[in-house]
Amino acid sequence: MHLQVNLKLSYISSWPSHLHSHCGRLSKSVLLIRAGHWMPVHLPNSLLGGPVVGRNWDYAGMYFVKPGGPRDYPDLAKEAAETALADAKLRYSDVQQAYVGYVYGNSTCGQRAIYHSLGMTGIPIFNVNNNCSSGSTALFGARQVIEGGLADCVLALGFEKMESGPLSNKNQFPLHTNPLDHHLEVMGDIYGFDVAPIVPQMFSHAGREHSQRYGTKPEHFAKIAWKNHKHASNNPLVLNHRHYSLQEILDSKPIHGDLTVLQCCPSSDGAAAAVLVSEEFMRRHSLEDRAVEILVQEMVTDTPETFSTRSAMDLVGYKLTEEAARRCFRRTGLSPVDVQVVELHDCFSPNELISYEALGLCPPGQAATLVDKGDNTYGGRWVVNPSGGLIGKGHPLGATGLAQCAELSTQLRGEAGSRQVKDANVALQHNIGLGGAVVVTIYQKYKQQPQVVMSPSNDVNTEEFKSTAVFDSIKEKLKQEGKQLVGKVGAVFAFHVTNGPGGKESRWVVDLKNGSGSVDPVSNDKRSSADCTIIVADSDLPEILMGKMNPQVAFMKGKLKIEGKMAAAFKLQHLRLRTPKARL
Known part of the structure; x- marks a missing residue:
């Protein structure tokens, strides 16, 4: 499937003296704007991809801010959606359907966001919630509509309005069954519960399990956070530009086990948008020169094996990632060695490390060696999370998947500036939501048809x-x-x-x-x-x-x-x- 994506990203922070993390507050943060003065930073991008039966293009915008700020989700969505359409030189009247992803909100927030930012044209609007993979889920749905020939122009929008502080498993509807109850029951049976935020505990235990199996050391997880903070220092659009030393990361506030606060992604408010169009639509609007092709996209949800293996790694999506990646590589005939750049879901540093193995970048048990060799950064085999990842740039849940898409489109078009990956032609995206859903996508720089x-x-x-x-x-x-x-x-x-x-x-x-x-x-x-x-x-x-x-x-x-x-x-x-x- 082919998709033209012009992604406009703005990461805005008004932090007076601290950055909010999923695991607590991180001191000595970097100010991106003056207190009381909003100065968005714009970066237009384009990504092009499409289905076998027709091309689909996507233009997207993205906007991140400190959690708890004065701007509500309709305003965040307006910033992203209007910029996406403007970058694509399209009008909202061209859009025939919309898919909207978010986690914290009522059932028709998608309508409210679009009405406020774009207008009311009576089109079908679908609200989707797949936890942290909601943005990629919106993109997945919009792509399928184009691929199936049901529409020529579809909007994918993701946003989040979050609370400050740790990401929790708080049930928003106390009379309803918690959707993670089976995951938590198995984790409790294996490890019990400690006095720490539940979600960091889950990923900390996944890292602990990997260490027990393969001898992975705390320094390996910390090196991943060090790498992502370093990558983020080259990205003008991230929440925190500071490049921490490895020792600072190891010595930062403990959250659970060996997991420290600087190995956790910061919460943020934000929005991202993408406009997908068919091949005929792309040609009519002469968009070929900015094209990136979506070779394949797979979504995988939990199977009984998630729970029967009694594995902390499987509870946070290892098997889902492994299966989604296997399907993608099988369908394309490609392998991980054909990929140059990766954006994967580093909500916590242990998840990035175990995802190296699940995605097939290395055999099981070899992720620590991959880290030690530097095969996850510039000069190595792959560059993983050149944007800074979730740890470096923030994580508004519903927008993250589209933010990853933005970075990869920028890389494949050679427009990433100081963070540009050399000879980037094939890109891999990984977005995960507990409960659970994993979306894996492979992109390729578009080639003109012979x-x-x-x-x-x-x-x-x-x-x-x-x-x-x-x-x-x-x-x-x-x-x-x-x-x-x-x-x-x-x-x-x-x-x-x-x-x-x-x-x-x-x-x-x-x-x-x-x-x-x-x-x-x-x-x-x-x-x-x-x-x-x-x-x-x-x-x-x-x-x-x-x-x-x-x-x-x-x-x-x-x-x-x-x-x-x-x-x-x-x-x-x-x-x-x-x-x-x-x-x-």
């Missing part, structure tokens, strides 16, 4: 090629299932067949986007866009489409090359042909 020929070719005698029989079989398949395949696939493929008879090459176009589909060889007199180009040897194409050769294995071995939209290539599984039966 131009291919659609009319019959007279250049090469295609009858000489082994692959010609495959294209003839596809033609027959389209006669029987053409409309159904077009509905499932919705893409145009260009096949560049190499190593034919005498070293010859041939080119074909398989249109599974229009009418009942078509198959044509290529010539040079008429051109049209294809969603992706498949480059494959004449002898290998029949093996792949007949199911004799695994396409992912062929891709990894270099026998199958793909240009353009990687996500479109995954739909080729619908073209798999049956091996002809032997005749007597």
Whole structure:
């Protein structure tokens, strides 16, 4: 799926002398604005991605402030949503649906926020709450609407108005069952409860479990916080620019076990917004040059294994993250080594460390080695949380997922300034909410679609090629299932067949986007866009489409090359042909 996102971020603080953390108050904070004087800092961004059946673009805005400030959530949402639309050069009248994520609020806060900031046009507005993954959940819903062809322009909005101090598990509705009751019951059975905020306890126990299994030391968790504070010092839009020493982090106020306050993310009020549009919409508005493609996005919720393993790591989402990442990499044919930049959910430093392993950045038990080698920062294998992460930039729950999206879009477009990751082409996002839901997304810098020929070719005698029989079989398949395949696939493929008879090459176009589909060889007199180009040897194409050769294995071995939209290539599984039966 393709999504154009212009993300405007403003992290504003009016702290007089302290920063509010999930785990208490942190002294000696940095002032970002003068007391009583509001000076927002703007950074327009753009992110482009989309579904196989059509592109989706997203423009977003974001605005963070100290918790408990005078501006309520409608004002925060107004700042983000208006800037997102302005950056996209769109009007609210272009928006056909909206998905709004938040945690602390009544059931129709999304309507109130949009009415105040944008107007009342009668569009469907969906309010979503998935705890800390609410922002990514709003994005997930909006993306699915575009991918399903139900709308051309959808708004994803996330915001939060938070209390100062620790993030708690306080039940807002005391007559209702606490949604985390099973999680807390299992944690209590394993470790009991201490006099400390419940949520930090959960993640502290996850770190404790990792240490008991693999020998991870307190310094490894502290190094992650040190790294994120250092990254944040290069980000003009974060809540706290101070770069603490490792010793300061280790010596800061204890919260629970080895977890200290400087290893905890600060609460904040804030909002973020994104506008998603279809491929046709993108083209009409000439947005291709700022495009970043969403290759894949997966959401995973709890299974019985979350509780049956009696693991503190699983209670905070390790298995969910592992499964979501596995699905994403399987669907794309990519692996963690193809990723350059990561924004992951570092609500507390232990969660970042265990997420390295769950996301597949290293094998289980090797996260401490990854940290010691510096493979999570500039000069290492990946740069994780170049924005400063939640620890460095703050965590307004409903907006965080869209903030991560903003940073990755900025990185992929090469607009991150002093925090720019070199050669950033593929990005990974991880957003988690206890209770629980994990959203993992893989982004890629958008590539312009190759131009291919659609009319019959007279250049090469295609009858000489082994692959010609495959294209003839596809033609027959389209006669029987053409409309159904077009509905499932919705893409145009260009096949560049190499190593034919005498070293010859041939080119074909398989249109599974229009009418009942078509198959044509290529010539040079008429051109049209294809969603992706498949480059494959004449002898290998029949093996792949007949199911004799695994396409992912062929891709990894270099026998199958793909240009353009990687996500479109995954739909080729619908073209798999049956091996002809032997005749007597």
